[in-house]
Amino acid sequence: xxxxxxxxxxxxxxxxxxxxxxxxxxxxxxxxxxxxxxxxxxxxxxxxxxxxxxxxxxxxxxxxxxxxxxxxxxxxxxxxxxxxxxxxxxxxxxxxxxxxxxxxxxxxxxxxxxxxxxxxxxxxxxxxxxxxxxxxxxxxxxxxx
Numbered sequence: 001x002x003x004x005x006x007x008x009x010x011x012x013x014x015x016x017x018x019x020x021x022x023x024x025x026x027x028x029x030x031x032x033x034x035x036x037x038x039x040x041x042x043x044x045x046x047x048x049x050x051x052x053x054x055x056x057x058x059x060x061x062x063x064x065x066x067x068x069x070x071x072x073x074x075x076x077x078x079x080x081x082x083x084x085x086x087x088x089x090x091x092x093x094x095x096x097x098x099x100x101x102x103x104x105x106x107x108x109x110x111x112x113x114x115x116x117x118x119x120x121x122x123x124x125x126x127x128x129x130x131x132x133x134x135x136x137x138x139x140x141x142x143x144x145x
Contacts, residue, residue, distance in 0.1 A: 035126040039067045086111035103130045
């Protein structure tokens with residue numbers, strides 16, 4: 001594998017599982033049917049995706065902001081509890097689901113750890129699961145609607 005500098009110089013992200021350009025990475029993130037927000041080990045928002053139908057709007061102004069300042073006051077204590085449990089290594093995930101209007105929203109937090117198990121931040125993933133919950137039986141062949 002190339003050195004990290006060479007990967008950056010060539011505009012490529014390269015791992016043992018493949019290689020992508022930064023444009024391809026952005027396309028992948030923005031086409032996943034989920035909202036993702038990454039908060040680093042210092043509780044600073046570092047990145048969020050912009051899927052077509054984002055559930056929870058985000059502004060570029062949140063980049064670098066403390067995650068506690070990005071949530072409603074009545075839920076900040078829950079976010080703090082999750083982050084601290086992740087930081088202490090007591091938990092790796094936290095899962096919630098809420099109804100917003102007629103939609104069911106799944107919200108998951110994942111502790112991000114490096115190859116040495118060191119806490120590196122939190123990935124928040126939100127997904128509208130309304131259609132998933134309505135699935136019944138099987139569909140084994142492609143059927144265009």
